[in-house]
Amino acid sequence: MSSSVFKEAFAPLRLMVQDRLALTGLIVLGLIFCLAIFAPLIAPQDPFAINEDEDGSVLMRSGSGWVLQPSLGDVALNDTASRGGEDLIAGREGSLWQRVSGTWVRLGTGTESDLFGVDFSPRGAALAVGDAGTVLLRADEGGAFEALPAPVGTVLRSVAFLDEARAVIVGDGEVILAFDLATRAFTPVASPVNRGMSLRGVERDIDGSALIVGERGLALRYDPVTGQAEAVRLGSSRDLNDLHISPAGQALAIGERGTLLRRDGPDARWVTDKAPDSRALMSGWIGDDGQGYAVGRNGIIMERAPGAQWELAPSESERHLRALLVSGSDALALGSDKFVIRFSPPSEKHWFGTDHLGRDLFSRSIHGSQIALLVGFLGAFLVMLIGTNIGLISGYYGGRTDTILMRTVDVMYGIPFEPFALILVLLFKPSLAIVILAVSLLTWRTTARLIRAQVLSLRERPFVKAARVAGASDARIMYLHILPNVMPLVFLELAITVGVSIIAEATLSFLGLGPPQSVSWGGILHDARLSGAWRTAWWWNLPPGFLIMLTVLSVFFISRSLEVVANPRLRARK
Template identity: 80%
Template sequence: MMSPALRETFAPLRLMMQDRLAVVGLCVLGLIFAMAVFAPLIAPQDPFAINEDEDGSVLMKSDEGWVLQPSLGHVALNDTASRPGEDLIVGREGSLWTRKNGGWSRTVLPTEVDLFGVDVTASGVALIVGEQGTLLLREGEKWQSLQSLAPVTLRSVSWLADDTALIVGDEETLWLFALADRSLTPVTSPINRGMSLRGVERDVDGTALVVGERGLALQYDPVSQQAKMLRLGTSRDLNDVHVSPAGIALAIGERGTLLLRDGPNADWVSDRTPDRRALMSGWIGDDGTGYAVGRNGIVMELVRGGEWTLANTESERHLRAILVTDADALALGSDRFVIRFSPPSPQHWFGTDHLGRDLFSRNIHGARIALLVGFLGAFLVMLIGTNVGLVAGYYGGRTDSILMRTVDVMYGIPFEPFALILVLLFKPSLLIVILAVSLLTWRTTARLIRAQVLSLRERPFVKAARVAGASDLRIMYLHILPNVMPLVFLELAITVGVSIIAEATLSFLGLGPPQSVSWGGILHDARLSGAWRTAWWWNLPPGLFIMSTVLSVFFISRSLEVVANPRLRART
């Protein structure tokens, strides 16, 4: 048989099972508890993992800016070439796209290596270069592979005439291609330091301009078949060069480098850049208008006689090529880019945040901090508050006055400034959050337990124990404490909800543990990012989780109200 004291101790459990809302609260809290325990199994990925993606991104210039178009496959696009009626785009994994009459079509090539450069003559002869010395030639309709001189990465190609092309690549590769016999002739670099050559373009005088890393620039003369060094006035890596039919030239590179030549015989000058991110491709027209594209969706525009300005773009995807025709202008990419501010999708149920982290995984792991602080903080509150209430109520007199005046002082200390002082004195951590919750919240519990003990200490069973010679500790913890345990359970249930809200508040204010994931911390990141007003998928889930957890605890505590107020038991 269970003793009356133990039966009274477990009375709150019976009361919970008799209340339907309490049962609902227990079920919801149980699900959240299971979510916290099995978070590594439920979450599809690490909550700190940054999600990246890659696709054939296309942005088209419009009156509203550069608008994202339907993707061309799942791999990055690297270079473009154009002739009247046909546009060619090459990319990774042997991808080639052709546009005729405004429609895109995929062409199957006899290779799957990454392709970096393409050029086409007015008659339709096209040459593609890529990794491992890959060379692909099209005469007519069929593409065929050519024999390479070395398995070096080839970066760019330009036709100098209808039957001659210059190919450049890593290790200062300079190859002259002759269409007549499909031969390759190496050209000696005047530098010979093994640097990477990244762009080549035919100049209006028939020579070729070549740019590469560390500001390296060469001029190749097909008549003498020799290359000489040029000085463009920069030591930064140059990624591309473009020459208009009138001889205006543009070279672009890292850290927003913009070098402009205003005519065939003009000097190269550095233009002021509106952004310092790396530029990957550029285009300049005879009228002085120009475009430059690069990382993080950056597109710069130049107006004749004006300055470079940042254009409005719909995406932060990395751009590697620019295609300008009489009909339109396209910016193409994309290398692997961070999936920022992605709305809910089959891949990311709750979307992604500003760093590309999966919000579903972060919310699942956030339950751990909420429940840990909620229950551990509530346990410490009960431990402190129950003992203070027992001592104050049992001993009374001066002891009671000192402890209750201490409680009054604690009531005068606001929670958020107190937590802020703790963080300043130590450092943000989970322990500080738990201490901030437990060191202030115990005051209400102490008052309630004291009031209950004041009535119990005059009961006959307490007097009988005292007459029998029981010590004060034995009377408090073996005779009085079991009788106040139902009230302790009630306060414990209430304090769990209070602790969860307190942790969410501190984390939202930036006072939570910096290396942990919590629901309040997710809301804090949303506020700092500036997207919390528009990215509803970022704010809604953690708010619903906090509300559901606190409501479930409230339903449970509601069923225990009859413990503190016996009159309610009579009504039921």
């Protein structure tokens, strides 16, 4: 076989460089290949990672609902205290904010420990407690906070002043500490339950004792006179996260699954209110007239008018809320725990925005190139392998063999692609192999017809007859003499089939038939459609759609240059 045959077979490589559109397509496809190969290095994060954020969210109650205010830093806010025009807000990483006349000022605490509770004494002293036994004391109004050595190293959750000189601190492991402001001494108080549960809220009751709530509905009452604590029943076995008691003795305890326990006065029984939502509540407040607020996860805010039922209040945020501050005519809801950055538009941190689960769409789009190219080229290779061999055999042998194979091709043309793929998925399970199998088992039919037509014109050529006379076998004639002459057409069909396979994979993934544990461009569009936000979250649809279009166009630009090799008439015009 002469070298001119090989030269003719590899002519497409020269034409790709000579044609500007083909060269452009080759460069673009090369860049997409680099994205696929180096996706773990280029992508800023794992494509399955859920992005969360945290900030000091503040919502203020207004006539139209709860309106989002400027954030107080980038850490969650956990508890509040108010007294005579001064408000304190404690949060994570030692953050402590002071609000006077509507102006916020961050105070220095000298600690990085998370703060979970804060309270004022009647004369303006203040205590803040938190992680790892952290206790901060402001002995005088207007003074600075200083750290005190606590006798325990557990998490301290809440603090309440009982009078001018005494306070009660509670925390995990049923820790109860009586604190004396004059001597700065801590006295451990034994819990009557002693099961190691977390105590999460403490408030001064109207009789001067301290009411404490915690896990599994645990409720204790501490008497400062006797120095003892006893168990009491509030009527719930669910975790209680917070407690508030008004000066007139109205009380509200809140907890998991929308738990609302209310007491209408110091001598009244505790009753369970019906909650309009079952999400966990983290903080509550009730006034002397029975007006109440409760806030919790996912931006849930409940309101209660005096003598009425609890209702959900309109809110501008879905961020988790952990604290309430009612000071004068202002009502503030504060948070937040880490919340999922859902439906975030493109930003400096997330170039393509985030989806409904908070996943970075830039990272997912980059990783999606791997599935697109793998299915595109592997599927196209299998299509060429099947279609070329069937076309060679059918065109070379002719007769009954040709009839049987071509009628098989006709039958294959009658099988629709999507239902066929759906049947494969139902018979087996969604996977990358099923997608490639669906593409290769149906797309080869066009290739087989084209190769057969070319072989029919080649099998009567002199060089084929000479090979027969020389005693060459049929397989040798087909694969060493005829195949190199149809290689330009094979290359053309390969390029076209790559684009078809990429579109086919995107279609199957968009319909939910793609590999479930893989990231693909069609799968990204599928998630956008299922979320219901695909019409509004434009940043979700455009990148994968544009990348599919760009990849397919680059492949077709390359195939355009190969038409010159496959079509003698176009070659003559050149």
